[in-house]
Amino acid sequence: MSPVVPKRCRISRRNKTQREGSYMPELPEAEKARRTLERLCVGLRIAHVEDGDEWVCRPHEPGELDSALRGSIVTAAGRHGKFLWLETDSGHELGLHLGMGGSIRSAPKPSPRSWDRIAIVFDDGSRVALRDKRRLSRAHLGAGIDKLGPDALTITPRAFRARVGAGRTPIKARLLDQSVLAGVGNLLADEALFDAMINPRQPAGTLSTDALDQLRSSLRVALREALTPKGGSGRGRFARARRGRQCPRCSCELERATVGGRTTYWCPNEQVITETS
Numbered sequence: 353m354s355p356v357v358p359k360r361c362r363i364s365r366r367n368k369t370q371r372e373g374s375y376m377p378e379l380p381e382a383e384k385a386r387r388t389l390e391r392l393c394v395g396l397r398i399a400h401v402e403d404g405d406e407w408v409c410r411p412h413e414p415g416e417l418d419s420a421l422r423g424s425i426v427t428a429a430g431r432h433g434k435f436l437w438l439e440t441d442s443g444h445e446l447g448l449h450l451g452m453g454g455s456i457r458s459a460p461k462p463s464p465r466s467w468d469r470i471a472i473v474f475d476d477g478s479r480v481a482l483r484d485k486r487r488l489s490r491a492h493l494g495a496g497i498d499k500l501g502p503d504a505l506t507i508t509p510r511a512f513r514a515r516v517g518a519g520r521t522p523i524k525a526r527l528l529d530q531s532v533l534a535g536v537g538n539l540l541a542d543e544a545l546f547d548a549m550i551n552p553r554q555p556a557g558t559l560s561t562d563a564l565d566q567l568r569s570s571l572r573v574a575l576r577e578a579l580t581p582k583g584g585s586g587r588g589r590f591a592r593a594r595r596g597r598q599c600p601r602c603s604c605e606l607e608r609a610t611v612g613g614r615t616t617y618w619c620p621n622e623q624v625i626t627e628t629s
């Protein structure tokens with residue numbers, strides 16, 4: 353009897369976390385992981401790859417990543433949106449995605465609970481692992497970024513206006529669509545929309561050039577703040593205020609609804625839907 357109840361509890365907590373977006377890595381967490389990969393891996397020769405997790409390394413068979421990468425030197429660590437990859441001098445790329453809570457770390461010894469979903473052992477004896485308790489991360493050959501839009505940190509104002517400011521979709525959903533713009537998750541989207549004073553349900557194609565430029569600027573500020581050593585998605589002014597449901601600018605009660613499939617907060621006083629913004 354007892355195993356059933358804890359299992360239900362786990363699923364319930366996970367769904368709540370997904371709705372609230374508390375642990376969903378966004379671009380800043382991926383960029384911090386890329387810097388860790390760069391620091392720990394670039395310039396080193398791969399002795400072997402521990403790729404035995406068939407689920408995380410799907411569709412590859414155990415040993416497939418190892419035989420492709422063994423003996424090559426890591427030349428760079430890349431990131432686009434929330435996707436990461438290592439480049440090697442053999443031409444092969446190892447694509448990595450952190451899933452909901454994975455992290456890149458120096459791990460001289462394997463995780464005692466087998467949470468290292470993939471690990472690279474280098475010629476110098478060092479070992480770098482993608483540690484992920486929940487097994488939602490991914491590892492595969494190739495960067496896997498073909499279907500992504502431009503990166504949120506580097507997109508030009510012109511491309512942002514053309515891609516984000518189009519269609520009848522609510523602007524919040526448009527920001528979350530990784531094929532439109534890569535790297536923005538729930539918390540950063542709410543933070544930027546609040547800063548730009550745009551209602552998350554405003555149809556994307558009705559936003560003015562000025563509103564779109566402001567939104568891009570607000571997004572970049574939120575991203576840069578999240579990239580500071582103490583920053584992170586969900587630690588901005590508005591994300592913190594979500595918990596108390598109170599607007600940090602005018603103190604009114606925040607509105608809440610599901611937009612783009614995600615729990616969304618906004619200030620009903622300042623983020624008003626306009627006819628043609």
Ligand SMILES: [Zn+2]
Pocket residue numbers: 599600601602603604619620621622
């Ligand atoms: Zn307000």
